[in-house]
Amino acid sequence: MEVYAPASIANLGPGFDVFGVALDDVGDVLRLEVVPERGVSVSVGGLEADSIPVDARANSAGAVLQHAAEVYGVGHGFHVEVEKGVPPGKGLGSSGASAAAAAYAVCRLLGLNPSRREFIRLATVGEAAVAGSAHADNVSASLLGGFTMVGNDYDVIRLEPPAVEIVVVVPDVHYENKTRLARSLLPEKVRLREAVFNIGSASRMAAAVALRDTVLFGRSICDNLVEPRRARMIPHFREVKQAALDAGAYGCSIAGGGPSVFAVGENTVEIGKAMVAAFEDAGIESEVYLTRPSSEGARVV
Amino acid sequence: MEVYAPASIANLGPGFDVFGVALDDVGDVLRLEVVPERGVSVSVGGLEADSIPVDARANSAGAVLQHAAEVYGVGHGFHVEVEKGVPPGKGLGSSGASAAAAAYAVCRLLGLNPSRREFIRLATVGEAAVAGSAHADNVSASLLGGFTMVGNDYDVIRLEPPAVEIVVVVPDVHYENKTRLARSLLPEKVRLREAVFNIGSASRMAAAVALRDTVLFGRSICDNLVEPRRARMIPHFREVKQAALDAGAYGCSIAGGGPSVFAVGENTVEIGKAMVAAFEDAGIESEVYLTRPSSEGARVV
Known part of the structure; x- marks a missing residue:
């Protein structure tokens, strides 16, 4: 069985641990x-x-398969070969894509048809194994495709994704245990005012997706909770973001746990060039992905 | 000039200082x-x-008119007669309705056609005068009608409201300076986890309104930030909420700064009876409003 699962961007600015979008x-x-x-x-x-x-x-992927073998009482073993197309450790949901692909593949192979909730719970085992936190934002988007909103207890709402162009710029910076590091930068408590700001931006973003309002979507990429704290992981983040906005981006923020930076706008080629140039000013090489949201999630290929 | 402005419910559970809906x-x-x-x-x-x-x-209303007279350089004075249909101090946006009506009336009377942002800024002067905080959630809903999402700097998104039945139960409890008291119960800092929960619920609610999904709307009335802290203002709040849910409500929370409690569901007559009975168990009389969201905001009558 050969399965493909898309990369994803989590948080999308305001929706920390809630939003994901497949790419x-x-x-x-x-x-x-x-x-x-x-x-x-x-x-x-x-x-x-x-x-x-x-x-x-x-x-x-391995952790998901081991868990599935235990939970579903499989009497045999698995060999899995993962061909990485998602760069690991960059904030594009690399571990989530592999976990989603594994969950999808094992359920298809065993002829299982789990509920959406159980499907996501299974895929999340892969995130817990790698990142130490069972966050479901990336795996939900990789598994279901589209724009996803994670609720309590693996309850996920999926919407058709917005028809926007996304540019992702991946700077050449490396961290050990990047997801853990990214989480460690977040405090246990935040100002109520910061939370209210993100509640407002995230609500607008969700409405924008539902209304298919691409401009409102891009302009809702505003985050007072996570971005200011994780920006220090990414050299010249503020300059890169400003370069994206100056080049016409509607919004720009950190992709998931970073260090990738994503922007949404009309002219993503120009926006990407401006972001790369801003990283270069800091002596940092970067790679550009020109992409868009994907309706499709994990699937047999 | 005779103007009507509807009552409103702010917050609607997860959207503290963001959501409002006209009634x-x-x-x-x-x-x-x-x-x-x-x-x-x-x-x-x-x-x-x-x-x-x-x-x-x-x-x-008076504060809005005074402000308008100063800002717009009016060479005369105003007399305003307010006929209250919104019970004051109950969480139904009473001061917001009067402020929105005043802003609407004065702009019509003077032949002004301010931008939406300026209109809301003007109406918010009334809230600042009465409540000590220039929150725009109630006035936006009263002014524009529908479901409103308040952003920074009086930037408001308006959506057509959800077609749901709402029951509001107003207990016979009284507070001096109720809005100030309700705000004083909120801490400056909250747990990031609480904020994430509300970001998730508020996003679902906004998507539910845009998608016209009334069940998802009702089930998104979940609030971990404000409700637990303001519940102490309302005797037997937990019992009243449980009674609403047991009677079939999809969701139930505090209306704005309270002490009114609102619920959304199919059978609001039964839900309202259950809530009134739960207040009665605590020796508290209450009044019931059976209503629904209003598309229309302030208007000449």
């Missing part, structure tokens, strides 16, 4: 096969494959 | 006339008129 043209391919002996073996190829553990318990 | 069948009527001598005189009739100041600076 076109960037994703992982996963080949899953049944093997007679119990247990899960993992091999990884593709982008920065060396950086990804092949120990099944520490690999987001 | 049908409950509102203030305001009669505005020009008088030769400068200055603003106010008279108040209707519901609990005795509790409302007639000093123009302390009256939400």
Whole structure:
């Protein structure tokens, strides 16, 4: 069984731990096969494959398969081959894409048809294994496609995604345990005023998606809770964001746990160039992805 | 000039200082006339008129008129007669309705056509005069009708309101300076986790309004930020809310600064009875309003 799952951007500015959106043209391919002996073996190829553990318990696809084998009482084992198309550790939901692909593949292979909630719960096991937190924003978007809103207890609302152009600029900076680091920058408590600001921006963004208002969507990429605290992870973040806005972006923020920076606008080629130039001013090379939201989530290929 | 402005419910659970919705069948009527001598005189009739100041600076309609006279350089004065249909001090946006009616009336009378932002800014002067905080959630809904989302700097998004039945139960409890008290119960800082919960619920509510999904709307009335802290203002709040949910309400929370409690569901007559009975168990009389969101805001009658 060969399955593809798209990359995703979580948070999208105001929707920390709530919003995710699947991306076109960037994703992982996963080949899953049944093997007679119990247990899960993992091999990884593709982008920065060396950086990804092949120990099944520490690999987001492997952890999902191990969990599925236990929960669903499977009498055999699995071998999984992950072909990374999503660059790991950059904020594009790399572990989420592999986890979503694994959850999708194993359910198809075993002929299971779990509820959406159970499906997402299963995929989230992969995030918990890798990132130490069972956040469901990336996996929901990778699994279901579209624009997703995560509620309590794996309850997810999925909307058709906005028809916007997205540019993602991935700076060449590296962190060990990046997701953990990104979370450690967030305080336990925040000002009520900051929370109200994000409630307002996130509500506008959700309404913009439902109304298919792409300008309102882009202008709702405003975040007073997370961005100011994670900006320090990304050298010259403020300059890069300003460059995006000056080049006509409706909005710009950090993709998930970073260090990727994404922007939404009409002319993403120009916006991307301006962002790359701003990183260059700081002596940082970066890579650009020109993409858009994807309606489709995990699927057999 | 005779103007009507509807009552409103602010916050609607998750959207503290962001959401407002105008209500049908409950509102203030305001009669505005020009008088030769400068200055603003106010008279108040209707519901609990005795509790409302007639000093123009302390009256939400009067403060708006005084401000308008100064800002727009009017060479005469105003007399305004407010006929209260919105019970004051209950969380139904009473001062906001009078302020919105005054802003609407004075602009019509003077032939002004301010931008939406300026219109809301003007109406908000009334809230600042009465409540000590220039919150725009109630006035926006009263002025524009429908479901409103307040952003920074009087920037308001208006959506057609959801087609739901709303029951509002107004317990017979009284507070001096109720809005100030309600705000004083809120801390300066809240847990990030609480904020994320409200970001999720508010986003769902905004999407539900845009999608016209009345069940999702009702089920999104979930608030971890404000409700737990203001619940102490309302004797037996938890029992009343549980009674509403047990009677089939999709959701139930405090209307604005309270002490009114509102619920959304199919059978609001039964839900309202259950809520009244729960207040009665605590020895508290209450009044019931069966209403629904109003598309129409302030208007000449």
